[in-house]
Amino acid sequence: MSDVIPGRGQYSEEARRQRLRWLRERGGTALASLESTGLAARNLVGNVENFVGSVEVPVGLAGPLLFAGDAVRDSVVAPLATTEGALVASASRGARALTASGGVVTKVLSQRMTRAPVLEFDDLNAAHRFTCWLRERRGLLEEQVRMVSRHTRLIDVEPYQIGRYLHLRCVFETADAAGQNMTTAATWQILRRLTEAVADDAGMRPVNSLLEGNLSGDKKTAVTSLLAGRGTRVTAECRVRRDAVTGVLKTTPEAMVKGHVATVLGAQQAGMVGYGVNAANIVAALFLATGQDVACVHESGASIFSMETDGDDLVATLLLPNLVVGTVGGGTALPHQRDLLTLLGCAGTGGARRFAEIVAGFALALDVSTMAAVVSGQFAAAHQRLGRARRVDWLQPGDLDAALLQPLLAQGTGDPRLHVTRVTQGPGLRGDGITSELGALAERRKLTGLYPLSVGWHAADGSTGAELVAKVKSRGDEIVGGVAKLFSVCGPELDAAWQRWGADTVFTDAHRRELAVYRREEPVLKDLLPRCYGLLEDEEREAYVILMERLPDDGGPWNAARTDQALRAVGAVHGHWLGRDQEVLAEGWLHHVPDPPQLAKARELWAALVRHAAAELPELLGAHRRDVLLGVVEDAERWTQELHAMPRTLVHNDFNPRNLAVREGRIVAYDWELATVGPPQRDAVELLAFTAGPHVTAAEVDRFLDVHARAVASVSPRAARLVADTDWRRGHRLALREFLMTRLALYAAGNTQREFAFLPQVVATAFRLWDIEQTRDGG
Structure with a gap:
């Protein structure tokens, strides 16, 4: 496929569709949202090159705001194009306070454009x-x-x-x-x-x-423009009555002015050009909505804002010295933008002065509202509440009490008369886990993690309580967002790759998947799980909790005998579902499971992970190891097809000593949030990478694989037949490739921001397993 964008210089629907087909082939994604657009390609000459589609930005209505200006003398509703929660609400609140006090006075002082x-x-x-x-x-x-x-x-x-x-x-x-x-x-x-x-x-x-020597201040904030003007110089002023300040803004004129004085001092120390609160938000939102030059938001948002008291009233003034706006030319002729300019009464010749005054008036309303929110302590709360689709009553530490636990324990133990007498939170047993930490990066306001609980109760069987752990889970989208935050500081390549592919990884719906696993009644699975005392799945509160037995680490070494024991334990689960992957998927309890071809499609992500880790940690991922991983990624389309043609089953997909314990001599596996369907060798590969050691021999690997295969085959005649018909070691080699490309690459890239103490040993062992397989025929 050519790397040259097709149809250059052509403004036709056929050329657009040709570019869209090229982009889909190049990126390996459907891009369904670009299939149709309300824009006619032939009308975009001079607006954009290589036109492929359009994006929608939500437009919210702010106001109405009453104007008593030179060019605006009516009540105006402003269309604000934004994805920032609280912006439209705050501007509307300010507009309500100003309108209740008689409105805002506006005036254009001059209009200038410069070139230097x-x-x-x-x-x-x-x-x-x-x-x-x-x-x-x-x-x-x-x-x-x-x-x-x-x-x-x-x-x-x-x-x-x-x-x-x-x-x-x-x-x-x-x-x-x-x-x-x-x-x-x-x-x-x-x-x-x-x-x-x-x-x-x-x-x-x-x-x-x-032609331009950079003195004009074009698309930059400059002191010269602030003093002499560039674009439209427009000012706005309002007198807000005390009752409007207290009733609408929930503060007082005196508190507003006091806060203003403090923030002016901060602006002076920061060397701010001008002084403002939030005008750029209105400028950007109205620019997007009406087809202005968005690159001019930087200079157009510069402002001088002031407040003072006059008797019982609050007087606020705003100057926008560099508002670069127009109502003819550029993007103002596009259909949506033209409609919204028409709505404002600003479309075409004669509309620029009115538009400038509207921008200034709403910018002043937002500044007044934002300052009120800051001085009254509303600012953070408003963003938390309105930044989501709805208000969420998240779990807090104090919520893990008898009232919450009683119905969960009564149902989980099968004793409807069980009565909880006490709940005491104890010291932590271990770290919250990688997924909990990632979820907390994206959303810190809610309770997540592991919480040891000492619970007393009266029960029909005579028991008086138990030592439990409440596992409070992050949502899958929060885990994806936490990884995005982690990778956002890892350079544009990795950041962009995760933004493109991260939402379709195994982390999606992880919060529901683990609870679904604990609801299963199959004895072979329950034998591997810790004892579950109750589950909470409350979508309204975004609360997902597993009450499980407390499993202290017995401190035993992960030697060959314990590894064999773990392979036999998980092998029984693998054997039960081997070849039944379509049945498992059809039941839906695993929720989101990425399609097999997605591994190969997301090669951009895996390669970006490898390159970043190799650049940052050459001692961990030197040139040879980097090239091995990049080779695996490059060849992914071929080997993933073969891998997913292998018999598949339910796999833990995070099967390593960090998620394993021994209870009364029996292996217990927890942390099933990444469970999926895949070849059974996937769990074996990960376990060996963590336990076999970097000096493991080929003979030892063969023996481990035989232990696992025999355990899988012993479950049923169907499993025995599938194992006998499968090249088990070939499945191991393919599963090793998947582990290297996905999980090991994620660990390595994440290790550049958050150290994983286990990783050097795991990397060394994983590459030892790779070297062993390269010595075999077909490796």
């Missing part, structure tokens, strides 16, 4: 002579501007000389257009004419020139 070419001369004297000559040529400059545009008017040309360099700050008025393109064309014409005029004067002729 720079000319280089032989020496500073030549630059100075040119400057003096230029002062007498104003008529010549205005004539050049008229040649380019009848809507553009030259206001000033300000010379700034630095040695042999002369910067010219050309200032224009551009009517209802934002004006970047107009001023660029006009400035180019001026520059061309000036250099022609002095072409024969060696003492004043420029030796070089640039």
